[in-house]
Amino acid sequence: MNGIGKNIKKLRKERALSQEQLAERLHVTRQAVSSWETGKNQPDIETLESIAAVFDTDILMVLYGRSRQEESGEEKGAQRKRCVRNCLMWGAIALAGLMVHLMVKDKIMDWYYRFCYTVPVYLFALLVRPLCVFASAVAFMNGLCLIGDVR
Structure with a gap:
């Protein structure tokens, strides 16, 4: 059949x-x-x-053999799992970026004042800070997704 x-x-x-x-x-x-x-x-x-x-x-x-309510319940559970996973992943990236920022900031500024060596300063400013801000924003949005259907 x-x-x-x-x-x-x-x-x-x-x-x-x-x-x-x-x-x-x-x-x-x-x-x-x-x-x-x-x-x-x-x-x-x-x-x-x-x-x-x-x-x-x-x-x-x-x-x-299944209705829309059953489908939407399955999709909601999968979306919730995806939001939790993304929130944790991007939150960990933001936290790692923040830790690198706090640990390296003083050394890079010291190099800048001593040797006028600007490459680490630019790399730091162009890579670590934007990554940290972006990861924080994505983690925050996924956190909001968990609270309610914001997306």
């Missing part, structure tokens, strides 16, 4: 309908319902919409 046929049969049995009763409501023959359930034939899109209406569900339940 194919997936659609299994889903139609499952929905029909849950509603305690016979194939004949379902066929009457859909204005098709009992043999058509039987061929859908056995997988010999599949209903067209209008019939799928009618089947969903008869069972008072959405078309996803007929096609895939």
Whole structure:
């Protein structure tokens, strides 16, 4: 049996309908319902919409065996995990950048005043600080995502 046929049969049995009763409501023959359930034939899109209406569900339940609420719950859990992972990762990068900034800042400024050697100062200013700010911003936004649906 194919997936659609299994889903139609499952929905029909849950509603305690016979194939004949379902066929009457859909204005098709009992043999058509039987061929859908056995997988010999599949209903067209209008019939799928009618089947969903008869069972008072959405078309996803007929096609895939699960509804939009179930799908959105799974997606919400996956999105939450992704936000936690991103928040932790970018937060760790921001913290590492801040630690490097605090440890190296005095030495670089000392080199600058002693030798007028500006390359470390520019590298520090162009790489570490922007990375630290960017990582902090991304971690903050992912943290907000955990609190509520901000994105």
